Amino acid sequence: MTDIERIRNFSIVAHIDHGKSTLADRLIQLTGTVAERDMKAQMLDAMDIERERGITIKANSVRIDYPAKDGHTYVLNLIDTPGHVDFAYEVSRSMQAVEGSLLVVDASQGVEAQTLANVYQAIDADHEIVPVLNKVDLPAAEPERVKEQIEDVIGIDASESVMISAKTGLGIPDVLEAIVTRLPAPKGDRDAPLKAMLVDSWYDSYLGVVVLIRVMDGVIKKGDQIKMMKTGAAYKLDRLAVLKPQMVEIAELGPGEIGVFTASIKQVRDTRVGDTITHEKKPCATALPGFKPAQPVVFCGLFPVDANDFDDLRDAIEKLQLNDASFSSEMETSAALGFGFRCGFLGLLHLEVIRDRLEREYDLDLITTAPSVVFKLHMRDGEVRDLHNPADMPDLTLVDHIEEPRIKATILVPDEYLGDVLKLCQDRRGIQMDLTYAGSRAMVVYDLPLAEVVFDFYDRLKSVTKGYASFDYQITGYREDFLVKMSILVNDEPVDALSIMVHRDRADARGRAMVEKLKDLIPRHMFKIPIQAAIGGRVIARETLSAMRKDVTAKCYGGDATRKKKLLEKQKAGKKKMRQFGKVEIPQSAFIAALKMDE
Numbered sequence: 001m002t003d004i005e006r007i008r009n010f011s012i013v014a015h016i017d018h019g020k021s022t023l024a025d026r027l028i029q030l031t032g033t034v035a036e037r038d039m040k041a042q043m044l045d046a047m048d049i050e051r052e053r054g055i056t057i058k059a060n061s062v063r064i065d066y067p068a069k070d071g072h073t074y075v076l077n078l079i080d081t082p083g084h085v086d087f088a089y090e091v092s093r094s095m096q097a098v099e100g101s102l103l104v105v106d107a108s109q110g111v112e113a114q115t116l117a118n119v120y121q122a123i124d125a126d127h128e129i130v131p132v133l134n135k136v137d138l139p140a141a142e143p144e145r146v147k148e149q150i151e152d153v154i155g156i157d158a159s160e161s162v163m164i165s166a167k168t169g170l171g172i173p174d175v176l177e178a179i180v181t182r183l184p185a186p187k188g189d190r191d192a193p194l195k196a197m198l199v200d201s202w203y204d205s206y207l208g209v210v211v212l213i214r215v216m217d218g219v220i221k222k223g224d225q226i227k228m229m230k231t232g233a234a235y236k237l238d239r240l241a242v243l244k245p246q247m248v249e250i251a252e253l254g255p256g257e258i259g260v261f262t263a264s265i266k267q268v269r270d271t272r273v274g275d276t277i278t279h280e281k282k283p284c285a286t287a288l289p290g291f292k293p294a295q296p297v298v299f300c301g302l303f304p305v306d307a308n309d310f311d312d313l314r315d316a317i318e319k320l321q322l323n324d325a326s327f328s329s330e331m332e333t334s335a336a337l338g339f340g341f342r343c344g345f346l347g348l349l350h351l352e353v354i355r356d357r358l359e360r361e362y363d364l365d366l367i368t369t370a371p372s373v374v375f376k377l378h379m380r381d382g383e384v385r386d387l388h389n390p391a392d393m394p395d396l397t398l399v400d401h402i403e404e405p406r407i408k409a410t411i412l413v414p415d416e417y418l419g420d421v422l423k424l425c426q427d428r429r430g431i432q433m434d435l436t437y438a439g440s441r442a443m444v445v446y447d448l449p450l451a452e453v454v455f456d457f458y459d460r461l462k463s464v465t466k467g468y469a470s471f472d473y474q475i476t477g478y479r480e481d482f483l484v485k486m487s488i489l490v491n492d493e494p495v496d497a498l499s500i501m502v503h504r505d506r507a508d509a510r511g512r513a514m515v516e517k518l519k520d521l522i523p524r525h526m527f528k529i530p531i532q533a534a535i536g537g538r539v540i541a542r543e544t545l546s547a548m549r550k551d552v553t554a555k556c557y558g559g560d561a562t563r564k565k566k567l568l569e570k571q572k573a574g575k576k577k578m579r580q581f582g583k584v585e586i587p588q589s590a591f592i593a594a595l596k597m598d599e
């Protein structure tokens with residue numbers, strides 16, 4: 001067991017790409033935690049997709065032994081936090097598990113939206129914060145200006161920022177010293193009953209579920225009989241270890257320490273981030289505050305393009321859920337799309353990552369329906385229902401009013417793009433709450449309906465600002481608005497995968513845009529096809545796709561049978577990506593394309 005005075009627990013907060021992973025790698029490397037030859041760049045980002053997209057999804061941790069200048073060897077525990085907005089709750093739990101943060105800011109870029117969101121979480125958790133200016137090797141680095149910005153925008157003292165280049169290794173020893181001298185040691189009572197926080201968990205194909213914990217009070221040992229206070233489940237610990245970052249078994253962990261255990265836990269779902277772990281026989285009196293179960297906020301339907309792949313899709317979803325308790329699924333049948341799943345996600349990025357993995361790792365062709373948020377239906381009889389799928393919208397006469405989730409969005413953007421950003425937010429029913437300046441950049445805060453953000457807001461924001469805006473949001477609550485369900489009818493058949501909830505004032509424009517798009521996206525058939533948008537029984541927009549004149553084989557005159565056969569085969573292959581709606585075939589790509597809004 002480590003002397004509590006010689007422990008420092010910390011996390012690194014940064015905006016995406018400011019160099020968090022590179023710094024972590026350097027710290028690990030410099031302290032010889034990993035032998036040089038085992039050093040893979042970005043040790044902490046385990047998953048391929050994370051590496052490819054350059055984002056950190058699952059929190060993880062590493063324990064570093066550091067001989068400090070004062071002659072003592074310290075144990076430094078770095079908990080890596082997910083950098084994306086969708087995982088705000090996971091970030092908040094990781095923050096509770098440590099006492100300090102390194103605030104990494106790219107000295108050539110300055111403070112960004114996620115820097116703010118994450119540093120506020122660190123401040124909320126009462127962290128001691130050490131500002132670290134990275135990338136000072138770049139000619140464009142302006143450390144003095146960025147220091148000022150940190151003081152102006154975040155309001156913390158940046159005069160003693162550590163200047164580093166995680167790339168060249170410059171300043172890394174200073175970071176290690178700052179961790180020891182400027183961050184506080186943890187506190188905890190060794191003699192009190194065990195109280196540990198469940199910080200993270202993941203599924204390992206050899207070990208089963210691995211649980212990352214921070215001990216607050218008491219001592220945990222291999223073989224202990226433990227209990228999770230929120231779920232009530234009890235387990236016997238069969239392995240206790242620290243991560244260096246590979247697992248090294250350890251006999252016990254005391255207050256202030258961070259480590260992992262395994263205990264024959266079947267699925268990640270049985271472990272809840274933020275839960276309190278204690279001894280079954282001698283439990284602690286109260287659980288740690290702030291526990292919140294993971295709540296999916298964005299839903300969409302996932303259907304196999306080829307109905308025969310349904311079983312494969314179900315198996316793949318079950319496998320992914322082994323490692324991700326926040327991704328929910330429920331079987332769904334759609335008249336148009338057949339059998340599939342209605343899935344819930346923490347946010348848009350989470351949705352994209354899961355869909356990508358299903359398509360890539362499990363080789364599935366999927367139709368994704370429009371992402372939707374959870375609407376609250378206040379029924380006339382007083383009942384309040386959650387609506388996860390616009391297709392399930394009940395008869396309007398039964399509904400008194402509808403509420404939708406709202407967010408507080410923070411956007412940082414260079415001055416010259418401010419006008420475009422304001423217009424975009426305004427177009428998405430936003431209400432401006434704040435507008436301030438930090439140097440040549442504006443910080444805008446908007447109250448927006450989440451429904452207007454889930455689809456393509458982020459893409460639009462990036463395109464109108466040429467990638468210079470940064471964006472972050474948090475859900476603030478529900479508010480009533482005049483929302484209606486808009487259905488799309490193709491050849492008089494409703495296509496439920498295309499129905500959306502929309503504000504009444506926007507319905508006409510959205511409806512018109514969608515039918516116009518669909519007219520281009522649906523190939524011509526042998527007959528005329530009306531395409532309509534409707535609210536209830538009322539058609540608000542209509543286009544007609546005219547009939548095709550010739551069939552594809554018509555130009556193969558003469559008896560060229562092979563050519564004809566080839567053409568028909570080609571057509572058949574193309575059909576695999578099509579869906580049949582009544583007599584009409586709609587290409588898979590049309591579903592998402594039709595919902596994109598051009599502004």
Ligand SMILES: Nc1nc2c(ncn2[C@@H]2O[C@H](COP(=O)(O)OP(=O)(O)OP(=O)(O)O)[C@@H](O)[C@H]2O)c(=O)[nH]1
Pocket residue numbers: 014015016017018019020021022023053054055056083134135136137138164165166167168
């Ligand atoms: N020139 C220079 N480039 C750096 C430095 N530190 C990191 N980079 C580069 O900046 C990019 C982003 O670095 P990462 O460490 O992946 O950033 P991150 O903050 O971990 O990003 P996420 O994992 O996406 O949150 C990489 O291409 C790094 O090579 C530095 O000190 N100088």
